[in-house]
Structure formats: C-alpha cells, structure tokens
Amino acid sequence: MLFSYFVSKLPERHLDSVVIEYRMYVVWTVQISGQEVGHGK
Structure with a gap:
C-alpha cells in the first residue's frame, strides 16, 4: 500500500x-x- 511508502519516507523527510x-x-x-x-448513476 502507499501508506507503507509514506512511512518509509519518514526518516528522510519532515x-x-x-x-x-x-x-x-x-x-x-x-x-x-x-x-x-x-458516472455509475
């Protein structure tokens, strides 16, 4: 999931x-x- 991507970026960024x-x-x-x-409707 993308959430794990954001978590992996925590040490690198604010x-x-x-x-x-x-x-x-x-x-x-x-x-x-x-x-x-x-669009479904």
Missing part, C-alpha cells in the same frame, strides 16, 4: 510534508471515487 502529501492523496482518492459513483 513529518509535516508527509502528512500534507497523505492528505492530498486522500482528497484525490475521494474525488476519483466520487466521480466513479457519479
């Missing part, structure tokens, strides 16, 4: 940047799933 990227990933995933539901 936690803040990882959290920001994770939030962006979550928002992107929600948008994609929302579009799929909209």
